[in-house]
Amino acid sequence: MTDLAHAPEHHDEHESTGIDNRKLGMWAFLGSEFLFFGALISNYLLYQGRKGFPGPYPADIYDIPFTSISSFVLLMSSLTMVLAHNAMSRHDRNGTKTWLLATAMLGSVFLGGQVFEFTEFITEHGMKTTTNPAASAFYVLTGFHGTHVAIGVIMLLSLWGIARRGSLSDRHGLNVELVGLYWHFVDIIWIVIFTVVYLIR
């Protein structure tokens, strides 16, 4: 900790680390989330090798080009999120609004892709959650990731709604940053899932 001798006597609005409470809380929470997805990914890796049970297995029916495109869309949403945060810090209200909406839209496109993928797998290929443990693990892993994206989209749309009413003041700048942190985390997890679950077989 730093020398606080010169701090004004009555001013104790300090945070000992200099990082806002909410931001530190978000970092701690994301630390926990890494273990959450770590457990899910390990489950899948364990079960994908257990062959010899009724198929299809997820690895047999991946549509890599399609998933690559939806992964690209999700990655681009991280770019628009950065632009939203940047606009916020430049006090550019319109820019913030636009890029928040763009991020939410890209996230929704990714979710749409996932719904399409799940539907294909179930109806075309007959791979249900109850087909084999690898399928169970695949749906639970990607489903939990999708849920995280959906929660992120809801948060982005809430911020966009507040911005549209013109009440996203500079005081709320941190909220944009927090949602941004969460959003980037969800993206990073997807990079791991796409690489480890889809590409490496």
Add this chain to the structure above:
Amino acid sequence: MTATAERPASTIFQRPTSHTGVWSWITTVDHKRIGILYGYSAFIFMIIGGLEALLLRIHLASANSEFLSAGEYNAMFTMHGTTMVFLFVMPMSAAFFNYLLPLMIGARDVAFPRLNALSYWIFLFGGIFLYSSFLFGSGLPPLGTENVPGNLDAATSGGFLANSPDGGWFCYQPNCGPFYSPGTAMDYWALGVQILGLASLISAVNFIVTVFNMRAKGMRLLRMPVFVWMTLVVAFLLLFALPIIAIALFMVMFDRQFGTLFFAASQGGDPILWQHLFWLFGHPEVYVLILPAMGIVSEVLPVFSRKPLFGYAAVVFAGASIGFLGFGVWAHHMFSSGITPVAQAAFGISTMTIAIPTGIKIFNWVGTMWLGKIRLTTPMLFSIGFVALFVIGGLSGVTHAIVPSDWQQTDTYYIVAHFHYVLFGGSIFGLFSGVYYWFPKLTGRMLSERLGKLHFWLMFIGMNLTFGPMHWLGLQGMIRRTWKYAPETGLEPWNRAVSVGAFMIATSIAIFMYNWWTSKRRGQPAGLDPWDARTLEWSIPSPVPEYNFAKVPVVHSLDDFWHRKYDEDENGRAVRKPDADELIARLEHEGNNPSSPIHLPNPSYFPIIMASGIPTTFYGIIYHTTAWGKALIAVGAVVVLSALIGWGMEPLEEPHDAPHDTPHDTAAAH
């Protein structure tokens, strides 16, 4: 709430304003009140878990007993373990964290006061959810085995007690899966523990941020009391262990509710994966249970030895390294599950390494007492009891690290003896030490020392009589969780002794309750610093005012309050400063009379509303095949979402009329 004027803004509801009565407790966001709520709730759950243990001991006191049916017996040991771990020791530790953490670091509240209230209500509703299985649950025998002769579960299930979860506190698969436990009882267990985990995760984030961000000026990390350090380590353990059990419990839920195949061995599922995930959570959890008690003991021993803690930094780093190592030893719970010899050797060795930091702590505690001016008060007796009993439990723990020895001990009463020595002799003695030590801070009165010592000796003897003989019962081959044993085995005499010990413990708890009840009203007034203590919480009046510190302290050293009272002479002996009594009188006066109004977070309805939505949804998941089950899921979700919106629109603190030149906790805002 402000100490002066009140001007609630109207959001959706009129903001709660009462300072007394039931509503003030339901809407409180004050860390001290939340701590008290945690403490009373955990104690009530301890009574329930204790009664379950007494039923088990009545049953086991005689050979071939029929006192409990097999189904009831299974339910009782399952609920006893689950209750004591998740509903007593964890929330009781949370009670101490909540009440003491801000006081010890010189803060007016935790970082997120409303989240803190949310944690408590989720915990309480989770506990009630788990116990509601007694009313709504069903523990059916495996499908198609109802009429199989010799199926104890089937032959004797039914009855009020047998409705509750009956798969053991670690819920091994596939025994707890959809085939072998088809009733709803294990759903209540899996989802109930999920709710309790959520509560702990929220508090873990809250405590981490509080420790890092809310310290008073000068309270550097290595000036924090050891108890605060142990809180931090526990919070990190929970932060990283809970998501793992959350996933494991989700897998059980999906298997049971939606037909996934995670643990269905015949269809490619892997029951051993459950063991790995459970113990990857479960072993850090063991340290979650013991580290708070170690923190308490590290506060109590120096005060009653009138010496600083021997090797402060070593104790802190030992605690942190126990936290790290705790994640690398989980498979020692699984030596008999068929894991490879290499894994067995590796986990045997890593388990032995845990003994090093633990040994460091033991020696530092002994070093603290060595040549100290020891006062054998009740808190000190409990702390010494902790050290003695924890050494026994720790040594029997090291014997489990030796793999061939562990094969002999697994699933015998030797294991039961071991973990009760560390969790009863360790955690519970530590927690009682803390109760006796901080009761004056809580109430402004002293607990009776006479009754306290009676409590201690009865509990100490009763504890050893209960769990000591279990060592040799186990080595003689008495199987853990056995419903019946034959008279020819010769196990009956020591089982009788064990049951007598259990009732001695129960008597000592009754004495404690009487002591609490009478001392709270008529105990000797305590004053600000009854024990001549060392840490910040003793520099403010007892009971603690709502705002904690009239003036936020500035910290200059470890054990700051002690150094304000004592100097050292040339021989290094502590000499009380001539103005120490004056200082205490001044602190007493200043603490009760802040020079200007202090603003605190306002109470809120939203934490309890949001918490109520979660069990509602979870009831719905258990009965999701029915229409009303689906309705419950929807209702719960709507409640959580509306509470979230209301929470977001409600400022933590209402605007004040008073001028803003006062100590002001917007750092705690949001």
